[in-house]
Amino acid sequence: MFPRFSKRLRTFPKLALLINRNYTLLWLGGAISQIGDTLFTMMLILWIGTLLQNQSAAPLAVSGVVLAAALPALLIGPFAGVFVDRWPKQRTMRIMDALRAVLVCSLLPISGPLPLPLALKLTIIYLVVAVVSGLSQFFTPATRAILKEVVPQEQLTRASALTVGATTFSWAIGPAFAGICYVSLGARWAIALNAASFACSWVLVGRMRVSAAERRASAQSTSLWSVLTELREGLRFIQGQLQLRTLLLTQSLYSFGWGIVSVLALFYITQNIHVPMSLFGLVSTAPPIGGILGTVLVDRTAAKVGATRVYARALLFAGVMVVVSTVPNQVFIDLVGFTLIGIATMQAEALVGPLVLFATPSPLVGRVFSTLGTVTTLSSLLATFLSGYLSSTLLQGVVVHLPTGELNATNLLYIGAGVLIFMGGLLASRQFRKLQERNHMEMTYLKTDNRRSQHR
Template sequence: MTEAMEDQQPIDASPGRGLNRLLASTGVSIAGQGMVLAAVPLLAARLTSDPFEVSLTVAASYAAWLVVGLPAGALVDRWPRRTTMVVADLVRAAIVGALAVAVLTEVVQLWALVSCVFLLGVAGCFFDPAAQAALPLVVGRDQKRLASANGRIWSLDLLGRSMVGPPIGAALFVIGASIPFFGNAGAFVLSAALLAGLGRMAPSPTIAEHLPVFRSVREGLRYLGRHSELRLLTIGMALFNLMYNIAYSTLVLFARERLQVTETGFGFLLAASAGGGLAAGYLVPRLRVQPPATVIYGVGLAVQGVGWLGILVSPNAWVAGLALAVVGAASMSATVFGGTARQRLTPDELLGRVSATTRVAGIGAAALGAVAGGGLVHVWGLNAGVATTSCGALAAAAVLGVVRRRSLGR
């Protein structure tokens, strides 16, 4: 394999126009998905009162990545990026549109809802790696341009998925349960139309096109395992997600009992975290220096550990809001810097597989963290989740620091 070229030029003849199309597509698509993030659990709660059955709608999205993520990444590396994204969007539009019709006609059942969430996740397994692999082809591999593009895209993702989409989706669901689903279907169609205007973005031809899919998957895993910086980026992101979700999975209980906040107050805590992320998404790309790949998640974990420690030792709603804003900023900073480093370090013909593998590792770690957090709080009490995250994040940061020093000493 050849190393990624630092001076690779964008394939799109008008990179600014191509980036604008990607940004517009992201904004529209994520806003639609944000609406459904609120509508799906609300619909599930109408269909069943069993907490386990309701939780299946969340688990189905995780399951899609764990089952399909790696082979999807291998296929993405064989197919044109633009075509993959457009087809994935149209497939998602058809799935969520069919669900909307079922809701409107009142024939929807829980198994159908869970199946639709899983299939939407499967389509996302193709769309997301293709979008990550497409970005260097649109803007080139220049560090500043890549960081700026990643910051804008992830800020739009956070804004639509956490701040704009869910309240709109919940409000529309009250008016008519099918409306947010029809809205999401329309958003996917509009996203596909925007992406169709991008230039042709095919991966570089390699022998992987002739390999069986799972041999191609192994090739991607082998490359990732042998590349020290990419390996540390993947491990760092998995650790960050694991630690974060240990505390976040029971944060609502901690906030109610320890911070004495109302349901509305809890919403403001989440908004503070999102606000910190948006601020970082704006500021990080303006920094003059891209930190080394080996320190990105080490610093992020250290900041996360300090943030949760502040919440633990000073159980005050205002302190918690500030600390969560810091944690949100650390998360966004690590995401932007990590994504930029990954795109610059990975050859184009492997970027789909590397992106998918990283996402699978991150989602698997997040799911494990959520389960572990619930178990810890169940056994040891409400402080256990936050305390474990704080100590674990600081310890993981220290370990990554030792690994970096040893790698530099070779």
């Protein structure tokens, strides 16, 4: 008995690994950091809402956090990719973690009873959020790019699924824990926990063992002209690759559609299907729960059917389910629909990373991921603005009568979002089929050419 127990104990560290040691450390660091980010974001919303309690400017002040986080992605993101491709990925991630931890800690003095004007407090919060978001534009592409170094190519889909699953899990539990943490402990503890999460990520990433080639920095010119030249090279590469162009377009459509769904979720759940505000958080966990299940299934499904087919079918299914679950205005149907939508969308999200890595050489990975992130962020921002504007102005009071019930502005915008996501799936299906046909023709030509050369 004891020898068997000792043998199992010796093999436990290997069984606990996710793919390999390096990826396990990377995954743990990212998961801890993501949970800290979620707690921090939700805490900021609650904190600002408390500071401006019962004031008409409260919604605008809260939206300022979203804007402060999004602007660096639009302004810095594409250029950050150039430097990510130049710099050692591991060192870049550790530097960004250290800087983000220090910046988040700078909010501790103003989170207490320090007598500062409200406008100054908000300005400091927005500046810290903006700078932290700017640093994340370097950290996130570096995390995705280093996967080629630490994960075998045949395991990339599984690695991406595990990473997306950790992100989905953090967003499933983050809002609930943020509320409990803020009410019982205050803003200081949430700030300290987020800073500690960056410190944990710094330690774990530092324990990774990477090749000597990855540790070497690129001694290239840092002039504006050289940066712009390399940025143009990355954009031209994307333009010349059908798979990357397709992903850029489909992810833009998906981000726009899902942005509409996310912005109007509160109104749809509380007004259309009449769920009490106290249960809003519970109903909102349906997509993340489905998303976790989707990431569990995606590796096996992609191995059987193919990554491109699963990606396209996931978007098609998600688009249909957004429309189908929107029309009846029934709680049970919506809960099932939201869960199925979560399964499909997270499968698509998990496959984006591997599809980009399969089509991109290592020296260009940072630029490709940064460009993709910038475009999707812009699409999501446009969706946020347009959906809020249309529901408050042009579509306000519009009601469409159907045998199953009435459709208001929120329903109509949800249907439009579903159609956009479905169009993204159609585009992906068509373009990837064209890519497969082209690859098949090239393979046939190469085989024929080899046969001819052998006969000669």
